[in-house]
Amino acid sequence: MLFWDIKHPLSRFLLFLTSLNLSHFPRDNITENRDIHLDWDAAQAKANAFVARLNLTEKIHMVTGASSIDAGVCIGNIRPIKRLSFNGMCFSDGPAGVNRAELVSVFPSGVTAAATWDRDLIYQRGIAIGEEFKGKGAHLMLGPAVGPMGRHPLGGRNWEGFGPDPYLSGASVAATIRGVQSTGVQTCTKHFIGNEQETQRSNTTAPDGTIIPGISSNIDDRTLHELYLWPFTDAVKAGTTSLMCSYNRLNSTYACENPKLLNDILKKELGFRGYVVSDWFATHSTTSSANTGLDLEMPGELNPYGAGALPGRWYFGDFLLRAIQNGSVSTDRLDEMVSRVMVSYYLLGQDDNYPSVDPSTIAVIVANEIGLPMAQKIGFPFEVVPARDVRANHSSLIRQIAVAGTVLLKNVNSTLPLQKPKYIAVFGNDAADITDGQRTDNYGYDIGTAAIGGGSGTIRLGEIISPLDAIKIRAKRDSTQVKYTTNNAVISAGNFQGIYPLPDICLVFLKTWASEDHDRVSFELDYNSTQVVENVATWCNNTIVIMHSAGVNTLPWAIHPNVKAILAAHYPGEQSGNSIVDVLWGDSAPSGRLPYTIPKNESDAAAPIANQTGSKDWQADFSEGQLIDYRHYDANSIEPLYEFGFGLAYTTFEMTANLSVKAVKQNPPETPDSARQIEVGGHPDLWVELLEVETAVSNTGSRPGVAVPQLYISFPSSVPEGTPVKVLRGFEKVQLEPAQSKRVTFKLLRRDLSYWDVVSQTWTLPAGEFVFRTGFSSRDLKGEAKLKVRGV
Secondary structure (H helix, E strand, C coil): CCCCCCCCCHHHHHHHHHCCCHHHCCCCCCCCCCCCCCCHHHHHHHHHHHHHCCCHHHHHHHCEEEECCCCCCCCEEECCEHHHCECCEEEECCCCCCCCCCCCCCCCCHHHHHHHCCHHHHHHHHHHHHHHHHHCCCCEECCCECCCCCCCCCCCCHHHCCCCCHHHHHHHHHHHHHHHHCCCCEEEEEEECCCCCCCCCCCEECCCCCEECCCEEECCHHHHHHHHCHHHHHHHHHCCCEEEECCCEECCEEHHHCHHHHHHHHHHHCCCCCEEEECCCCCCCCHHHHHCCCCEEEEEEECCCCCCCCCCCCCCCHHHHHHHHCCCCCHHHHHHHHHHHHHHHHHCCCCCCCCCCCCCHHHHHHHHHCCHHHHHHCCCCCCCCCCCCCCCCHHHHHHHHHHHCCEEEEEHHHCCCCCCCCEEEEECHHHCCCCCCCCCCCCCCCCCCCCCCECCCCCCCCCCCCHHHHHHHHHHCCCCEEEEECHHHHHHCCCCCCCCCCCCEEEEEEECCCECCECCCCCCCCCCHHHHHHHHHHHCCCEEEEEECCCCCCCCCCCCCCEEEEEECCCCCCCHHHHHHHHHCCCCCCCCCCCCCECCCHHHCCCCCCCCCCCCCCEEECCCCCCCCHHHHHHCCCCCCECCCCCECCCCEEECCECEEEECCCCCCCCCCCCCCCECCECHHHHCEEEEEEEEEEECCCCCEEECCEEEEECCCCCCCCCCCCEEEEECCEEECCCCEEEEEEEEECHHHCEEECCCCEEECCCCEEEEEEECCCCCEEEEEEEECCCC
């Protein structure tokens, strides 16, 4: 979704703000969290009873977002209905923490969470994020994100999601949803679907006034099901209460009015019982959108008290009312729309003493969008009130996740962990405190550690621990001296004047900025990164490079003999410095693994950003099908620099070459039983376990460590053309002491072993022999076994 000031004049924003009155938002105590059983039928009964008591105007209000004194101060609001004791609903960004709020935590990004390969940590992250949303009085978190998945390595919002593999992304989104919703906060899984780039993601206006439609993501049926829909299916199965339809078109029809996508696939095939909400201003029609599956338009009517209609900006509200009155949208459909919104509300018990919205929200929005000095200058009537502090002890979990999401890519001669160096030189803009204020924006900031990306998924930067500060504190324990220099100084002063004596260790901190609303333009890290590393490494024999980045980068300096260690720390959140110090000094062992592939050259990467500047009909043909990221490298026999699933440790591991593959269900039928009813998550047969694959992993080194055994399968030759060489179908995270071994079992469901048959329109188990491989990455495979699933 968008910032208010991206596509709207300041005057309209001020009109929205001036309609608000802070006195209407009392401060409540934060309620305790509780586990919630997802009883859809009981919630549906409550929702039906609620709808039966509404008049027509109230029903329209329930499916049209609004920003007014009656609605609330959140980025998205549903009006309260006082006579029914319904206090409205507050929607808030974003997937890594509460946006536009003060005294909240900056959690590690989605790609960082995915790099942990740890379902339990991701679940705990979800719980903590949910606690903060609930503490601020937000009913719904606009997240998690599994679209974009990362078809384009330079996609501006890839960092919000969990990477380009559908299995890893699906496991991560399911764990996140279960965690968040256990606190009673709704999730809105986004962006559905094919929103794989920011460039021309939505409609724009040409200089001659022509409306240029948003890009069309043209995806074939099999690719849609087996790749892009896969993690959304996991989200629905996990109980996500809503999905956000995306800005782009899918096969030439806007996602928010696409009947095949919303009605046939999501609501019928996947059995989704929640509601579909539009991305902000992603609606393009009234009748078509309502009839083809859109249940709630956001942000809806912008300040109906005096702002007047904004043609083309919203389509529900009075427009939907007229469609109901003239019969182009049925009253039954309107009732269903309201019911879907309310079933999610009741499902998580939000009718029971839910906290009110933090009254500081409006002041934070003002500070974020126009600045408090400007607001005071123009006499804007608002009150700065103390914010609720909802952070609790989440910093310790954030630090743990950031450590677990740090990937050790190179470590020559056991340079890491550090062994009490006498003198450390720290280089790079990314090492220091942020000097350009505590707000991220679409262009990032020059000096300061990159803790989180930009756009609606960002979080206000409060207490960020910089690497430089954390290094100085840790260095004092060993009487180590520390010197710091920026990127520009390294470039301009190649002789390193002032660095004395010669350091034992040189730490180079690099970063890449990524944000909503634009895509990255370079594979290399920002701020002359290559020259910085080469200058330092030429002079310093023990150079260690730490990267805080949105994801895929090229590393032309990786083979430099003096670059002894490389760490990919992604966007670590507020504990940026503490977490990297934990890894550098070995207080915590690195256990992250890459959730994407790092190419040797940018030309090796697939699917560039589609840029058709000058065209009035942007088209993106997903002609590569399922062959993105490691699947692309496998299919084209391209050697990556660091492959998907790769990551080193401070110890070594081995895995048995002999796999045990056991059929749990003998000779299953080719397709699911057509007589069984669809449930939430799709056909219930797809979630039935068919096989178990067992291996053993051992710690062969001298230090404790965490191994990440992975399972890849190759389908029989009978499957249609375009099937990947291999696909991830299992992973575990295993703590091992030196010389310790553990058995690891991967359970495979019918869904894991099926392909989507476009003719029969069903998931199908192929005939022939599957190949099962286990290992430590997509290219480091240790064990292999073969088995026919059908006809055993």
